[in-house]
Amino acid sequence: MSFFRTLNWGFNRLTTMAKTPQRKSEPSLEQHQQRQSSTHDTIRMPLDIVFSAKHNKALAFTLEERQRLNIHGLLPASVRSCRDQMYAIETNFHSFKTNVEKYRYLRTMRQSNERMYFQFVCDHIAMVLPIIYTPTVGVACTLYGMLYREITGLYITKHDRGHMKQVLSNWPKCKEIWAICVTDGERILGLGDLGANGMGIAIGKMDLYTALACIPPCKLMPICLDVGTENPVLHEDPLYIGLREKRLKGQEYDDFIDEFMQSVVETFGQRTLIHFEDFSTPNAFKFLKKYRNSYCAFNDDIQGTAAVGVAGLLGIQRITKKPLEEHVILFVGAGSAAMGICGLLKKELMSRGLSEQEITKNIYICDQEGLITKERKNVTDDIKPFAKDMQPIKSLEEVVDKFKPSIIMGATSAAGIFTEKIIRSMAANHERPGIFAFSNPTNKSECTAEQAYKFSEGRAIYSAGSPFPPVEFNGKRLTPGQANNCLAFPGVVLGVLTALPRTIPDEIYLVAAHELSKFPSDKDLENGNIYPMVEQAKDVACKIAYEVAKYIFDKGLSQTSPPPKDLCELLLSNTYELEHGSSLAETWSYPNVKPNPSPDEQKKKLPEKKK
Numbered sequence: 001m002s003f004f005r006t007l008n009w010g011f012n013r014l015t016t017m018a019k020t021p022q023r024k025s026e027p028s029l030e031q032h033q034q035r036q037s038s039t040h041d042t043i044r045m046p047l048d049i050v051f052s053a054k055h056n057k058a059l060a061f062t063l064e065e066r067q068r069l070n071i072h073g074l075l076p077a078s079v080r081s082c083r084d085q086m087y088a089i090e091t092n093f094h095s096f097k098t099n100v101e102k103y104r105y106l107r108t109m110r111q112s113n114e115r116m117y118f119q120f121v122c123d124h125i126a127m128v129l130p131i132i133y134t135p136t137v138g139v140a141c142t143l144y145g146m147l148y149r150e151i152t153g154l155y156i157t158k159h160d161r162g163h164m165k166q167v168l169s170n171w172p173k174c175k176e177i178w179a180i181c182v183t184d185g186e187r188i189l190g191l192g193d194l195g196a197n198g199m200g201i202a203i204g205k206m207d208l209y210t211a212l213a214c215i216p217p218c219k220l221m222p223i224c225l226d227v228g229t230e231n232p233v234l235h236e237d238p239l240y241i242g243l244r245e246k247r248l249k250g251q252e253y254d255d256f257i258d259e260f261m262q263s264v265v266e267t268f269g270q271r272t273l274i275h276f277e278d279f280s281t282p283n284a285f286k287f288l289k290k291y292r293n294s295y296c297a298f299n300d301d302i303q304g305t306a307a308v309g310v311a312g313l314l315g316i317q318r319i320t321k322k323p324l325e326e327h328v329i330l331f332v333g334a335g336s337a338a339m340g341i342c343g344l345l346k347k348e349l350m351s352r353g354l355s356e357q358e359i360t361k362n363i364y365i366c367d368q369e370g371l372i373t374k375e376r377k378n379v380t381d382d383i384k385p386f387a388k389d390m391q392p393i394k395s396l397e398e399v400v401d402k403f404k405p406s407i408i409m410g411a412t413s414a415a416g417i418f419t420e421k422i423i424r425s426m427a428a429n430h431e432r433p434g435i436f437a438f439s440n441p442t443n444k445s446e447c448t449a450e451q452a453y454k455f456s457e458g459r460a461i462y463s464a465g466s467p468f469p470p471v472e473f474n475g476k477r478l479t480p481g482q483a484n485n486c487l488a489f490p491g492v493v494l495g496v497l498t499a500l501p502r503t504i505p506d507e508i509y510l511v512a513a514h515e516l517s518k519f520p521s522d523k524d525l526e527n528g529n530i531y532p533m534v535e536q537a538k539d540v541a542c543k544i545a546y547e548v549a550k551y552i553f554d555k556g557l558s559q560t561s562p563p564p565k566d567l568c569e570l571l572l573s574n575t576y577e578l579e580h581g582s583s584l585a586e587t588w589s590y591p592n593v594k595p596n597p598s599p600d601e602q603k604k605k606l607p608e609k610k611k
């Protein structure tokens, strides 16, 4: 509505100016410049909107629309169908040699033509996901200063304390925000402290909200809290976009985050979903504990990853036909990802009626110092029950030799720590050893798909955080699964935004895990793949969203009443339309506004002059 009001306003101004009588004398340079800029403004106003990222259809504007919107002549004659547009984009996409160039191309397209971008991402998800998400997004974050072009998210710096609400309200894209993905850039994938460059991750995550769960992009706000960085390379980098200052720490940092949380709900409402991403592990757990019962907040690295990890374990249970409680599981890494999975696994096993002692008996945890034993000082309360009453063992290979895990779950950012010896040892003791290399990006994987298959004679059930191509082994094509939280968070978020609970209950991650685990077919499992293919990620998100929303309504946790008669309809009611018919123009038809009358029509309408 306002779009067309603005269009009309621009048109009226143009007409008024055309009627303004000519100046008698030549304008001064200053007057000339003023006139130039005001003329410019007038013309630019409607064009800015028509060609804004949100409304732009590029060559898909039909002839009728081109005339109606007064953009006829601004585009070449060709009117492209959706298929033609996608072909043009794909041709461009493939013309770039490196993945970072492809990333840059897609970002530029997103800035100028949002719907076409999402259409392309959806139509080619398997090809595009590794570019807009891990692994390429990791490289892009390291080069973010060089790639930076335009407004894509909101930066709040440590100097904005006291007026964060003001900064939040500066967001130009929409005043009704449903969800925020926030990072402080301290642990970006397995790449460490990237400071303000971490924005790339928040943007990538939110693009998946739209591409996989159809959440309208204008309702989403990626935020980077620029509280400084301890990365000396960034301090020296002339292209760095953030503060070249030490990180805010201690009480000041906690107060900063408190102000941020309060400012968000005061600006956008208590229901705003706040997604924490890539904070350092101590902060990730601290804020989850602090805010989970008072805000609609979650931590993706802990909780999203947990859902995906447990889904994978349920898949292994299906392949091995052995209940999880009979498996020996070794977690390598005691950070957000590993401990998130371990915590949810504990919940899953508790739901099966096992005692804490029965649950912890077969679960081992190692970090850089080796096996976590009771001798270890300063372990968190979550880890304590898993600490073993024995002498510490430093070497991972020794731990594997001694306890013979059937499943090993790595989330360490330590590339290659699953050595040939470790994989061979697991394969010697188990017919189908489960190997998870959660670390991102690809070059941080604990082992590659090829190594896992080769050293286990093709018997490993291997999954990794970043995508690995299928591997041919002894004439069999083995497909690694992608164990990445992107198979959980889009659906969880859509479910929560639909059912609107006050806070996000922990149980929904188990709901998500179970739904996700049902996706792989028996044939997928036969090939050792416990996760759905990326092409199915949208169906996965949809199913998880449905079950999550249903859980929230069924348990009476929704803040809306009465519960919907048709949950599917409610889920779809607020989603972004990505599907297209034969042409983009058809799908994106603008509300019917009459075209400006042609000069001939205008003449006809003029009242006849009285004689």
Ligand SMILES: NC(=O)C1=CN([C@@H]2O[C@H](COP(=O)(O)OP(=O)(O)OC[C@H]3O[C@@H](n4cnc5c(N)ncnc54)[C@H](OP(=O)(O)O)[C@@H]3O)[C@@H](O)[C@H]2O)C=CC1
Residues within 6 Å of the ligand: 187, 188, 189, 190, 191, 280, 281, 300, 301, 302, 305, 308, 332, 333, 334, 335, 336, 337, 338, 366, 367, 368, 369, 370, 396, 411, 412, 413, 414, 417, 438, 439, 440, 441, 444, 464, 465, 466, 483, 484, 485, 486
């Ligand atoms: N696939 C997915 O969906 C997800 C993947 N990840 C990835 O998981 C990785 C870890 O993330 P996060 O848990 O937040 O990270 P943290 O850095 O908080 O945790 C890493 C853990 O690994 C341990 N570790 C490091 N090196 C070794 C080693 N050589 N041997 C044994 N343990 C080691 C560390 O031990 P210590 O404490 O002693 O230093 C620490 O406990 C990252 O690469 C991240 O990208 C994260 C979230 C989701």
Ligand SMILES: CC(=O)C(=O)O
Residues within 6 Å of the ligand: 134, 188, 189, 190, 278, 300, 301, 439, 440, 465, 484, 485, 486
């Ligand atoms: C996938 C993800 O969230 C991570 O690697 O941090």
Ligand SMILES: [Mg+2]
Residues within 6 Å of the ligand: 189, 277, 278, 300, 301
């Ligand atoms: Mg993450």
